Amino acid sequence: MYRAAKRFLNTFKRKSNTDKRLITAIETIVGSKPLNLYLYRLATLHSSVANVDNRGYKESNERLEYLGDAILGAAIADYLFKKYPFKDEGFLTEIRSRIVNRESLNTLGKRIGLDSIIQYDKNHSSKLSHKSLYGDTLEALVGAVYLDRGFSFCKSFIIEKLIIPYFDIQNIVESDVNFKSKLIEWAQKENHSIEFEIIHIKTEGRHKEFTAEVTVSEEKKGQGYGFSKKKAEQDAAKKTLQLLGLIEKE
Incomplete structure (x- = not known):
């Protein structure tokens, strides 16, 4: 020992x-x-x-x-x-x-x-x-x-x-905050059209970073980023809600 x-x-x-x-x-x-x-x-x-x-x-x-x-x-x-x-x-x-x-x-x-x-x-x-x-x-x-x-x-x-x-x-x-659903519900209630688009994908090795953009009634609003399309869209929706004054900025 x-x-x-x-x-x-x-x-x-x-x-x-x-x-x-x-x-x-x-x-x-x-x-x-x-x-x-x-x-x-x-x-x-x-x-x-x-x-x-x-x-x-x-x-x-x-x-x-x-x-x-x-x-x-x-x-x-x-x-x-x-x-x-x-x-x-x-x-x-x-x-x-x-x-x-x-x-x-x-x-x-x-x-x-x-x-x-x-x-x-x-x-x-x-x-x-x-x-x-x-x-x-x-x-x-x-x-x-x-x-x-x-x-x-x-x-x-x-x-x-x-x-x-x-x-x-x-x-x-x-903490089930779905910013995308929240934004879509608001748009439907206020009679606005809304679109989510992936405008850029950055690739390095096996990783990808997505950039999403939200358009409300043909007006470009928030851009979001994430390592998946879903995350990028959620981030873009969150920033759009903040721009519209529907949620507080952090």
């Missing part, structure tokens, strides 16, 4: 300061030291600073991000399925989407401290990739935890360390 502990301490001492900081950060975020540190190094490595290996493969966190996205969705689906046994598929899908949307994951990534361990090119990071940086890394971290510890541990990490401390699920359920 003593020899094993001594070997571990010696191994830790030989690690670089960067690795030591990463180990401390992972232990703080996940609740346990990493078994395979390489996975976590990779999870925090953005493609903007990744090197090409001798096989011509550029190692970054993108593959882990893909895996983590699926694991995160599955864990939250399981949690909501058990928490709301009498709710239908539409309700469960909507609540899950509010938790795992890009904006929500970016905010969560920053709140748990990923900004201190992400490696990326700060000088050449585009606006779009910067917007998705923390959410992407969070998904990659989930992928790393899954490979390092297995699904059961990873699911507990997601629910107990990410969802329960940082999301008020009941508030999410009750």
Whole structure:
């Protein structure tokens, strides 16, 4: 027992300061030291600073991000399925989407401290990739935890360390503000025509950012942005309602 502990301490001492900081950060975020540190190094490595290996493969966190996205969705689906046994598929899908949307994951990534361990090119990071940086890394971290510890541990990490401390699920359920429906109802009541149009799509890698515009009785009003058409239209509807004085500006 003593020899094993001594070997571990010696191994830790030989690690670089960067690795030591990463180990401390992972232990703080996940609740346990990493078994395979390489996975976590990779999870925090953005493609903007990744090197090409001798096989011509550029190692970054993108593959882990893909895996983590699926694991995160599955864990939250399981949690909501058990928490709301009498709710239908539409309700469960909507609540899950509010938790795992890009904006929500970016905010969560920053709140748990990923900004201190992400490696990326700060000088050449585009606006779009910067917007998705923390959410992407969070998904990659989930992928790393899954490979390092297995699904059961990873699911507990997601629910107990990410969802329960940082999301008020009941508030999410009750705050059902559909700005688009609200605007359409107003337009019908006031006899105005209304149109929603996606006027621009910006693509970088597997991410897309949509720009939506609302036209009320042939007059262009609010423009909105989002990582899906639905989010962009909701944002445009919200800004239009604000321009019309129907809701207060934040």
